[in-house]
Amino acid sequence: MAGGSRDPGRGVTSKVFAILEVFEKSDGALTMAEIASQSGLPVSTTHRLVQDIVEWGMLERTSTGRYQVGIRLWELAQKAGRQLREAARPWIQDLFALTGETVLITVRQERDSLVVDRAHGAKRAARTSRVGSRLPLHSTAMGKVLLAYEEEWVRQSYLQGPLAQLTPATHTNPQRLIEELAQICEQGYALSIEEVRQGACAIAVPVFHTGRIGASLGIVTDAKNAPHLKRYLPALLGTSAQIERATRRIPLETLLGAAR
Amino acid sequence: MAGGSRDPGRGVTSKVFAILEVFEKSDGALTMAEIASQSGLPVSTTHRLVQDIVEWGMLERTSTGRYQVGIRLWELAQKAGRQLREAARPWIQDLFALTGETVLITVRQERDSLVVDRAHGAKRAARTSRVGSRLPLHSTAMGKVLLAYEEEWVRQSYLQGPLAQLTPATHTNPQRLIEELAQICEQGYALSIEEVRQGACAIAVPVFHTGRIGASLGIVTDAKNAPHLKRYLPALLGTSAQIERATRRIPLETLLGAAR
DNA sequence: TATTCGTTCTCACTGAGTGAAAAAGTATGG
């Protein structure tokens, strides 16, 4: 018995990251058994690897014996995308102070809009997407902006893929989306009315970098404010211009930490 | 030739994290050769492992062929310490808006004060420690607060260790530090005048959680404002109280993601 | 006390991982 029949083609590295990936998907702390089943690895292997990872501080053990993402990983990860976050932060804070509404800045990551930073008040917090979370490009105002100004082939291949229907209002018709994206480029902003979550709406504008779309800046608010969304446009455009100015001298490469 | 003489006692996991650790220490993107020499691993091994890591998106390759921390790692890491950051953010923003000075919130991590979040204006930014950076406890106002309210044995063992002299003004005499920490507990705040960096000073107060010291909130400003630092005290104490209230219902465990 | 479920430890086997060295690629300079 024992030995031999290892899962072929999966290196140790692969297994370590498979374990970390489990935490990406689930919130909160996990037990050993959960990590094992979620990652598809044998318990004993999981056990050994988790031990190693904990030793490096990338995972941590809670007093209840569960495991969660370690602060060391967070520390290390601050290096990624630092420049954009640091440059944009003061401006999105100003924008929040000015409007009192939740402000988000996102970038395109594959087929998603990834929230890079957020400014919000003490009350309104929870309803909007968290920093680090993703949503499909076609569903959010920010995502639609990112897609609208992206190069033709990116837009094409995105619309080829599956277009999830998050709410009854999500636009999922490729033909209609093409038209909408064209219109967004014309008018310079995108709207999303209850297309992500019932009761929420948003307006977003592009943030350019070296002539290409770099990020998207948006305001998310209660759906009842939908008719008045456009009044945020001047503030959004002004803030976007400031962020563009602040990031102008930073090479695109190091802005996000992705070659894109 | 070949094979055989592998570095004994170092597992694959260890090597993978040794590579990631290299990025923890150095800023900016690194070449293959740099990663190899910095991590102390053979080039070929480094090459193979880096390939694997990139495949998982934890590292990314720039167009210049260098490597840097990947956005995927950042995404994953957002899970750690989320609760404290999200609860504290609006309040430190308010505090910044009120004072116009750079606001920092830090927690104790081993022998360091780790910056968990920061609020600052567009201009004043660069001079203060970045989010994710560490400084020895005895040097910063926030660190001294974290140490002052910590349990006796932590304080003792910290003072046993080496006390780095960051500037001529850094307090490094253990006896004097014991007195200073006692005084900090009495008066409820700590000061640091050019003890971290020439030209900078700070004032910090504790943030408690379930009766223990949980974090420290501070304001960093130009050294010329040192005589007037105490005027920030009411605002700091008020903000600290708000953060305490906002985090009261969150178990200490999940607040930071560390069992501590 | 028995049962169940999760965690930790054991151990014999072997192919995944190893790293020196060669090959391919890239920058430098004469």
Next chain:
DNA sequence: CCATACTTTTTCACTCAGTGAGAACGAATA
């Protein structure tokens, strides 16, 4: 243009680090 120096990538024969079924241990629940 070729020579020189350096970095990245590939190769490959060897072998020990990693493996995972299973046993042992521990902690709840019935």
